Amino acid sequence: MSGLHGLATRALRALDPEDAHGLAIAGLKAGLGPRGGKDDPILSGALAGIALPNVVGLAPGFDKNAEVFAPMLRAGFGFVECGTVTPQPQAGNARPRLFRLSEDRAVINRMGFNNQGLEAFAARLGRRGPNGASGVVGANIGANKDAADRIGDYVTGLKRLWGLASYFAINVSSPNTPGLRALQTKAALDELLGRLAEARGSLPAAAAVPMFLKVAPDLAAGEVEAITETVVAHGLAGIMVSNTTVWRPSLASRFKDQAGGLSGAPLTALSTRVLAEFAAAAAGRLALVGVGGIASGADAYAKIRAGASAVQLYSALVFEGPGLVTEIKRDLAARLRADGFASVSAAVGAR
Numbered sequence: 001m002s003g004l005h006g007l008a009t010r011a012l013r014a015l016d017p018e019d020a021h022g023l024a025i026a027g028l029k030a031g032l033g034p035r036g037g038k039d040d041p042i043l044s045g046a047l048a049g050i051a052l053p054n055v056v057g058l059a060p061g062f063d064k065n066a067e068v069f070a071p072m073l074r075a076g077f078g079f080v081e082c083g084t085v086t087p088q089p090q091a092g093n094a095r096p097r098l099f100r101l102s103e104d105r106a107v108i109n110r111m112g113f114n115n116q117g118l119e120a121f122a123a124r125l126g127r128r129g130p131n132g133a134s135g136v137v138g139a140n141i142g143a144n145k146d147a148a149d150r151i152g153d154y155v156t157g158l159k160r161l162w163g164l165a166s167y168f169a170i171n172v173s174s175p176n177t178p179g180l181r182a183l184q185t186k187a188a189l190d191e192l193l194g195r196l197a198e199a200r201g202s203l204p205a206a207a208a209v210p211m212f213l214k215v216a217p218d219l220a221a222g223e224v225e226a227i228t229e230t231v232v233a234h235g236l237a238g239i240m241v242s243n244t245t246v247w248r249p250s251l252a253s254r255f256k257d258q259a260g261g262l263s264g265a266p267l268t269a270l271s272t273r274v275l276a277e278f279a280a281a282a283a284g285r286l287a288l289v290g291v292g293g294i295a296s297g298a299d300a301y302a303k304i305r306a307g308a309s310a311v312q313l314y315s316a317l318v319f320e321g322p323g324l325v326t327e328i329k330r331d332l333a334a335r336l337r338a339d340g341f342a343s344v345s346a347a348v349g350a351r
Contacts, residue, residue: 017098017107017318021062028068034323036076040333043078045344047310048210048237048287050136050166054078055344056300056329059291059312060140060169060214061109065116066124073135076325081312082121083140084171087156089117090144093176100318101253101264105295107315109244110176110260113142118160125164139165140214145177151192155199163207170196170236173216173243175261181216186226189213193234210237210287217242217267217274217292224274228281238287240312241275242267245292264315268293272306279307279349295320297331304332304344305351 012020027033043054057079058072066082073080092114099108115121121139128134141157143150154170161168172183172192183192196211213231231239244261251266271292279288287310290303295316303311316324341347 013100013102013319016096017100018095021098025063025068028071028322031071033068033071034075034321034326036074036326036329039076039078040329042333042336042341042343043329045078045310047079047289048167048212050079050210052078052136052310054329055304055310056325056332057081057136057289057310057312058325059314060084060171061111062314062317064114066121066137066139069128069137070134072322073137075322076329079136079138079166079310081138081140081169082125083115083169084113084142084174085115085118085121085139085157085161086113086142086144087118087147087153087160088144089120090114097260099253099255099258099260101251101255102319103252104256104264104266105316105319106251106253106262106264106266107318108255108258108260108262110258112145112176113174118157122160122164125161128164136166138167138169140169140171142171142174143177143180150180150183151195154192155195158196158199159203162203165209167210167212167237169212169214169240171214171243173214175216175218175244175246181218184215184219184223184227186230189227189230190234193230193236197234212236212238212240212287212289214240215242215278217245217271218247219274224277225281228278228286232282232285236286238289238309239278239282240289240291241278241308242271242292245270263292264318265293265295268295268299268302272302275303275308276306276351282307294328295324297328297333297335300328300332301335301347302351304347305349307349307351309345309348
């Protein structure tokens with residue numbers, strides 16, 4: 001972090017975190033974001049057939065409404081995932097609902113899928129140009145809190161955004177929409193993915209893109225294997241591991257007991273362990289994306305060695321700003337070369 005962007009990041013940390021996030025989005029829309037340099041070729045990769053200029057992506061939650069995917073791609077991310085978006089706009093939970101745990105390099109949020117809805121989201125994705133020529137942009141879809149048919153909300157999101165996104169992430173793992181994580185259980189997940197597969201089959205094949213399931217790290221014994229087999233059975237491309245955790249380790253911040261999902265440094269080891277469990281269960285049948293607690297090239301490298309073909313980060317940007325992605329890529333490239341790997345793909349699962 002250096003120069004003007006470092007100064008701006010420090011200034012934003014003095015504000016309420018949600019206000020700071022809003023100002024960051026406004027600044028990016030005004031063209032004030034950093035510019036990443038040319039990617040080191042060793043960082044290029046593929047995710048379920050999608051070519052990536054580099055494998056370090058932006059996790060959902062930062063660009064909920066598909067407003068700043070272009071500036072974040074210019075900042076150096078290899079791909080950007082927007083959302084979570086729900087069919088109808090919703091305000092989310094009452095504020096305050098976002099907390100910086102600075103002493104722990106962590107964040108707790110209970111946002112509740114606040115977003116402007118599918119129509120605004122689709123309109124912005126539609127400006128990307130033919131075949132997403134401007135970069136890889138994924139859509140993370142969810143269900144409205146008051147939906148009578150939550151699975152129907154996912155189907156609606158898939159249909160509305162078909163042909164507009166580079167891939168889809170099916171988010172059943174947020175702890176901030178009551179009952180949502182129940183969709184990870186075997187019977188509910190089988191119904192959800194079955195209905196999505198049926199909907200996908202009725203849509204234009206020419207616009208087909210990979211679909212991923214986004215899971216929580218808080219899983220009981222046997223759930224990793226059950227989820228993996230259900231995902232494989234319904235033809236999804238892969239799994240994103242993981243969302244925030246409701247687990248609370250020993251934390252120093254005064255906000256440590258706030259309700260919501262915990263992300264950032266305390267999640268790193270847990271999410272990487274669960275990722276490795278999914279890699280073992282999938283045995284090469286699925287593409288995995290490593291998410292949770294990435295703040296350095298070492299963290300990204302650990303996810304790749306645990307089985308991830310690509311990684312995503314968000315919470316570390318709260319403390320370091322968007323220029324962090326350049327530092328992570330530089331460090332990751334150095335680590336790959338130091339261990340004798342010629343590409344990211346050669347290091348996937350090397351642990």
